[in-house]
Amino acid sequence: MALTFTFDPAVTPDLRDGILDLWADVSNAGGAVGFVPPVTPEAIRPELVKHFAAMAEGRTRLLVGHDERGKVAATAFLTLNTHRLMTHWLWLYTVMVHPRHQGKGYGRDLLAAAEDAARGLDGIEAIRLTCRGGLGLERFYGSCGYKEVGRIPGAIRVAPGDDRDDVIMLLPLG
Template identity: 60%
Template sequence: MALFFVADPPVTRSLRAGLLETWTDASNAGGAIGFVPPISPRDVEPLLDEQLSAVDQGRMLLVVGLDGDEVRAAGFIERNTHRLMQHWVWVKTVMVHPEAQGRGAGFALMLALAAQARSMPGIEAVRLTCRGGLGLEDFYARCGYKEVGRVPGAIRVGPGDERDDITMLLPL
């Protein structure tokens, strides 16, 4: 499966539906994308619409990995509005559909997100956070990111199940 990556695509009904399906299915497959499974599209819709609104307003940029016309990977780049921190961006809501997992789609998505960040004037680094306990920091390290911070127990996924909030940095 070779994905074709598109930055800032027009958000059509079909694209929105593909993003909703990918986010829901990836979360239910164990992905740490802001939810704890099981979830339904109804759970995801408000967050997806919030991020698509930010894209529409120019505060975020959407990068989508397509297999034909099917969404198989996506991530958002959020511009930093603090006047002293506008030289770096956040990567958020990184997702790969379960059918594309284990085939290099996640690595390809991270390369596409970094390439998009590099194309943004004045951007020198990319930051992201990830949930501890899943080995995500190892994946992001293979993508060139370095762990630069960790808050123990900051994410509560269930009673008595706290995970570290890990901050990763990719200098461009």
């Protein structure tokens, strides 16, 4: 069964807790979403609060996917540029699909829903994201239409002696 996506959902305690649990589960399964295992929802909470603050300021929009049980199963945050010369593209952050749902095409569904959401915003011509090298994420995003447009070698330090490239990907919407 497919996920049900909602753009700009009401932020409720259930949604907040669902995102925290998703983020911890993805991180602890080895997902490249800003943390390394082991991590708890409480350790992630300050980062989610930053996303919610940006939402309250109108700089960030949330896309959330719920599974057939109504559980948060996927997210992506679409962040508008505040620089006056870069308002024609946005950032895609914290792109996650719960490990129990991976391999079902839901990642592609999430990216397609994010693309649809971005196309619905005035003046947005492209989506930009970064991903951690060494996990095959570039291939996945590439298969969804994103192009690698830059790479910073060793920019992400996962652990001492384990540096990964920061890969910059772009999806033109035109």
